[in-house]
C-alpha cells in the first residue's frame with residue numbers, strides 16, 4: 001500500500017543513504033537518474049562530487065572507502081554510465097573495497113526493448129560485484145538499499161550495484177528504516193574456530209624459522225586488526241612481511257619488518273618466505289604476484305592461513321591449518337591464548353633465523369645507482385617520503401614501475417594511508433582515488449604517485465579537483481615509457497620495445513594550467529627538493545612533472561613464474577659472498 | 587589452478603586425476619540466481635556435466651539446483667566454497683563425497699520404425715521399464731527414469747532401431763536416510 005505522503009523511490013534512496021551515514025557521493029547525471037538528482041538537489045546533508053567520467057567516480061569512491069573504512073557511494077546513469085563504472089567495480093571486487101553503486105535504468109516497461117541508453121546492467125555487473133539487484137518494485141527498494149550496505153561492508157567487503165528503473169524512482173512507497181538488517185542466506189562468519197586457533201598458537205610457539213605474511217585483509221578489518229597484529233608480532237618477536245595491499249598494517253620503521261614481498265618485494269622478505277618453517281598468513285590470499293611459481297613456493301614450511309573468505313583458503317596454495325574469521329577476532333583470540341598458555345618463542349632458534357635474515361638484508365636489495373644529473377625515480381620517491389613523512393599524508397598510485405617504487409621507497413607507518421590498485425592493476429586509479437581521499441580528508445596531504453601513461457587515462461578528474469578545491473598532488477614519475485611494459489620487453493621479449501614509448505606527451509605544466517591547477521616541473525636532482533616543497537606548500541591541485549631516468553628498471557624482480565629464490569637483483573645490490581649464496585639456496 | 591605456475595611464460599601440463607561429483611545447491615529463487623551459478627562456473631572455468639533446477643518450496647521461494655561437475659579434489663573444494671559465497675545460496679551439499687546420495691534422470695525418447703525393429707524397441711523398453719507415453723503406427727515416445735548410465739544404455743540400444751530424438755532432464759539427486767540436506 002502506498003499513499004500520497006509516501007516518499008518517491010528517489011527520496012527513498014536519499015533517505016536510506018542518510019540512514020547509513022553517507023555524507024558524500026561521487027556521480028554523474030543522465031536521463032535515467034534524473035529523479036534521484038532531483039531529490040539530491042532538494043536535500044541538504046549529502047554532498048555530491050561531480051566527476052568527469054564514471055570510472056573516476058568509482059575510483060574516487062574506492063579512495064574514499066579505503067582511507068576511511070566507510071563504504072564509498074557512486075551514482076551513475078543507465079547504459080554508458082553503468083558500463084563506464086565497470087572497471088572501478090571490478091577493481092573494488094579484486095581488492096575487497098566496499099562500494100555501493102546506484103545505477104539508473106530505463107523504465108520497467110522498456111526493459112528488454114533496446115531502449116535508448118538501455119544496457120543489461122545487472123547482467124554486465126554480475127561477475128564484477130559481490131551482489132547486485134534490479135529493483136522492479138518501489139516497495140522492495142528500502143530493503144534492498146539496506147541489504148546493499150550490509151553486504152558491501154560485512155564479511156569480505158566488496159562492491160554492490162543497485163539498478164533502479166526510472167519509473168521506480170518516481171513511484172511512491174513506504175520507507176522502512178535499516179534497523180536490525182539480517183539476511184536469510186548471507187551470514188559471514190567473524191569468529192574463528194577456537195580449537196584451530198589453539199592449535200595455531202602452539203604451532204607458532206614451536207616454530208624455528210617463522211614469518212608473518214599479512215595482507216589487505218588486515219587493513220580491511222579495521223584499525224583494531226592492525227593494532228592487534230602489532231601486538232602479537234611483537235610478543236613473538238617474529239619477522240613480518242606484507243603484500244602490496246597490506247602496507248601500513250605494520251610500521252615500516254620497525255626492526256621486525258622485512259619490507260614488502262612478491263614480484264618486486266625485498267630479497268629478505270622473499271627469501272624468508274622461501275626458507276621459513278612456519279608461515280602465518282593473515283588476511284592475505286596467496287596471489288600469483290606474491291607466490292611466484294606455485295610448485296616452488298615456500299617448499300618446506302607449514303602454513304597457517306587466517307581469512308574471512310573460506311574460498312581463499314586452499315585456493316592456490318594448500319595450507320596445513322585454515323582459520324575462517326575476521327583477522328581482528330582471530331588475532332585477539334591468539335593473543336589471549338598465547339598469554340594464557342604462557343607460550344614463548346624459541347629464542348635460540350629465532351636468533352639464528354634473524355641472523356640469516358640479516359645476511360639477506362645486507363644485500364641491500366633496493367640499492368640503485370645514484371646520479372647527479374638525472375633524477376632517478378627511486379630517488380624521487382625517497383625525497384618525497386623524506387619531505388612529507390612528518391605530515392598527515394595519504395598516498396595513492398597508478399600502475400607500473402612508479403607504483404612499485406612507491407611501495408618500496410615510501411614507508412608506511414599506519415594503515416589506510418596507502419591506496420593502490422593491487423588485484424586488477426588499473427592504470428588510471430590513482431588520480432580519481434586521490435580526489436576521493438581528499439574529499440574524505442580535506443586538511444590532509446594527498447599525493448598520487450603516478451606514471452605519465454597511467455595518469456592520462458583519468459587525467460580529466462583534475463578538473464573535478466579544481467572544481468571542489470581539492471588540493472591533491474599528482475606526482476608524475478615521467479619516464480616517457482610505459483616503464484613496466486618496457487622492462488618486461490627488455491627482460492622477457494628480447495628488447496623489442498613494441499608500442500611502449502609515448503611519442504607524444506602533453507606538456508604537463510601547461511596542461512595543469514589549462515585545467516586551472518598548478519604545474520611544476522623538475523628535471524634535475526639538485527632542484528628536486530625545492531620543487532617538492534613548492535608542491536606541498538601550494539594549497540591547490542598540483543600536477544608535478546618529475547622527469548626521471550627513462551631506462552631505469554624496478555628491482556628486485558621475480559620474473560613471473562619463477563620461484564622466490566630465483567630473484568633478479570639490480571646492479572647496485574651488494575654481491576653475495578659464497579657462503580651467502582649457499583644460504584640463498586635453502 | 588593448483589600446482590600450475592602463476593605465469594604464461596613457464597607453462598607445464600599437470601595431469602591430476604579428475605573426479606566426478608554431484609552437488610545439491612539450495613538457493614533463494616530470486617531473479618538471476620541461475621545466471622549467478624552458471625556465470626560462476628563459466629567465469630572460473632569449471633565443468634558442468636549436467637544442471638537441473640526447479641523451485642522446491644513455493645512458500646519460501648527456494649529452489650534446488652543439482653549440478654554434476656568434475657575436477658581435481660582441490661577444484662571441487664573451490665567450487666563448493668565459491669558457490670557458498672553467492673549471496674542467495676543457502677547451502678551446498680556434495681552428494682558424492684559428503685553424504686551418499688541417489689541420482690536419477692528422466693528422458694523422453696522418440697523412436698520411429700516398423701516391423702521387426704518396432705517390436706524389438708518395445709521389447710527392450712519393457713526390459714528397461716520404460717513407459718510408452720505416446721504412440722502412432724510408426725513411432726513411440728518412451729519415458730524412462732534411472733541413472734545416467736541406464737539412460738545412455740537405452741538410448742544406445744535404440745540407435746539401430748530408429749532413434750529420432752532424445753530429451754533429458756539432467757540429474758536430480760537426494761541424500762539417503764532420514765535427514766534433509
Ligand SMILES: Cc1ncc(C[n+]2csc(CCOP(=O)(O)OP(=O)(O)O)c2C)c(N)n1
Pocket residue numbers: 398399400401402403425426427428450451452453454455477479481482483484485
Ligand atoms: C588499464 C590498463 N591498461 C594496461 C595495463 C598494462 N600496463 C601495466 S603497467 C603499464 C605501463 C604504465 O606506464 P606508466 O603509467 O608510465 O608507469 P611506469 O611503469 O612508466 O612507471 C601498462 C600499460 C594496465 N595495467 N592497466
Ligand SMILES: [Mg+2]
Pocket residue numbers: 400451452453477478479480481482483
Ligand atoms: Mg612511464
